[in-house]
Amino acid sequence: MAEATLVVGAMWGDEGKGKIVDVLSSTVSLCLRGQGGHNAGHTIVTGGVTYDFHLLPSGLVNPNCLNLVGSGCVVHVPSFFKELEQLKEKGLNTEGRILLSDRAHVDFDLFQAVDGLEEVELGKDSIGTTKKGLQASNSRSPTFSCKAARSGLMLAEIFEYEVLEAKLRRLADGYKKRFGDLLKYDVEDELARFREYIPKLGPYIVEEIPLLRSAKENKAQILIEGAQATMLDITYGTYPYVTSSNCSVGGILAGLPLDWRSIKEVIGVMKVGLLLAYTTRVGSGPFPTEQLNEVGEKLQQVGREIGVTTGRKRRCGWLDLVVIKHTHEVNGYTALNLTKLDILDDFDELKVATEYWFQGEKLESLPANCRTLDSVEVKYETLPGWKQSTFGKRAWYDLPPNARKYVEFIENFTGIPVKYVGTGPDRDHMIYRQGARAPQ
Template sequence: MSVTVCLGSQFGDEGKGKLVDILANNANLCCRAQGGNNAGHTIVANGKTFDFHILPSGLINPKCINLVGSGCVVHVPSFFKELEALEKHGLNTTERIFISDRAHVVFDLHQLVDGLEEAELANSFIGTTRKGIGPTYSTKMTRSGVRIADIFDPEIFESKLRRLAHGFQRRFGELLKYDLEAEISRYKNYREKLVPYVIDQIPMLNSAKEQKMDILVEGANAIMLDIDYGTYPFVTSSNTGLGGVLTGLNLGWRSIKEVIGVVKAYTTRVGSGPFPSEQLNEIGDKLQGVGQEVGVTTGRKRRCGWLDLVIIKYSHDVNDYTSLNLTKLDVLDDFEEIKVATGYSFQGQKLESFPANPETLAKVDVTYETLPGWKIPTTGAKYFYDLPVNARKYVEFIEKAVGVKIRWIGVGPGRENMISR
């Protein structure tokens, strides 16, 4: 048995889904360890485009079992809506998707609270997806949350949800327009519908290990949005790195053989927060347009900038990657020159590590190295040496700076547009 972990190394939206889709062809089990339907993975396969949010991307492989793990938070209506959308695309998900009974429930209540909390922050808003993820993890940590297992005991379920609603009602008063009885009523229908999907993941994963299954873990969001290591407070509410994998899934550290960091060939970010290499000019506009940088979950345009190797090296320090997947190299095909952020300084002093303070990060001076562009399409490339010389030099420059081999290079949206080295 071996476990391969695929993680985002920037601010999310690196294109993790495509690599997961490719690797899932050889996986018996694909798992999500954390996050909720605030994630967004787009996969183009067999001429069809699939959007994933809470569901693992391994569902594309008809032989792969998929698990939404204990560290996740689940909005049940969205879970079923996403399943229905995949089935309309011809995907058969029967007996291939399961939810841990220890995962926490995202209620419509949490989503309403998410919006109210963002409004409270005014100009300091986080820029959340307003999917209720933060409030759900908050109630989890204050031990007032509701878990998937609770849904199947009507008395306990209603008692916990009423207590939760009462607490938020006291806080927000008339601002909270929430129909508690309607939500309770909806879960009377979901209770029976959920039965085939809910399992105890502990024996499931133990059995997978005993059978020496190949297991793939799909990270959601990315390390710069990690609650501990990201650009706090402009982060999500879970551990998006390797630590979240170990707590969200009972796989054990000895099982993990590979940790793959997915790196977009430039940098994007959705929502608020510091972004040192952001280009608020025609460069940023060109990256946004050519890269079609619009959030899968939010529909918001992504902020765009040059690749930031300070972030990638810091990401490697936290997650200890065994290899990298460089994505969307083709977006840089039409640039005369390409800049790469290689260092930060603050008030004239070079910074030796990535700063924890967001105010400092917002004011750093960025050192760039300029590399020549290649002005040749890369999308048709099948092998590394099919790439233009300057494109290969760009890849090798990143490898040398980070100290980790780039094993996969994405040069287009389809499955076939991935170079393996």
């Protein structure tokens, strides 16, 4: 049987999953995406080159790794080709190493036009999507809504042009009736573009089940790259301020035909200060530990907290272990990857959220109701800072004692070993602990 490691965001996304995927991809032969689309964003720095990934798996940086965009994903075809071209311009050869499942759904330009209009309809209740046709919540995201309503198209269907044309025209007509002249979209233009895309797409399309069956038979080492994070999961996140797919372990495996018994490790990625070393999120929604003060501004500036996909500044706050315990109960982490420890080097003291209280009572779990979550009182533990540089450190005992105590506090509180500690943006800026898999 194949052995798989799953990397999942433990908070609201933007935790730095791309780096750990890059590191671990050197130990595997297959890297998979199981959900989401090109509204995701991972940055990888290696060899002095910075790569930005969106739809494509970060395992492409490893020249010996085959990469698959799985059936649970949605594919915006123009962005797929654009991303390939951008990687090529940076000298990365992806030929023969990237495949798309024929069961993945198509994210049309039509859906992106509608996504923006649905946000206008929501007005002050806007969810804060990436306007890429697939991240709006309340099940309003056009791409995922059409998939659930059985009116969307799989990649396998677009090679029958008559089917593509009939379904896309039907969708466009329906949205035109709803939005009228507000919908600035030309179905003829998109159909014409797909006439050009279809022959180019052919070499990338694969039947996913036989591919992964072969991987299992050959006992392949597999890495699964989650997009977004558990607090953006449409079921277990801060609904409705979530994405439109299940980005927890269960949802990711629903998008990949893998035997659940092949999952050997689940790594939750978190920023260590205010972003798991501390915490961040982009867009609207509750954020109990958010710091709308000089602390939040400092984390934002020093941590360079700008969304890879959106370009928006990330909201910053203290590390929230209530959230981590919630997502652990959803995902069952076997290890944590703590990123950006170095961003906390200049703080005199650090606060860590350990309890939520509401109307005088301690909450036993993260509340489902966002209005309640937005009103909780947060109880913090205060830990001393270390006021020394941890940038680029690669050995555990090279860290200042207070930095080690900070990491150990996280381990003791959550009961999850912190196997990976990031100390900078580069691939080599990583400390491996307690049986962690180092790159080959």
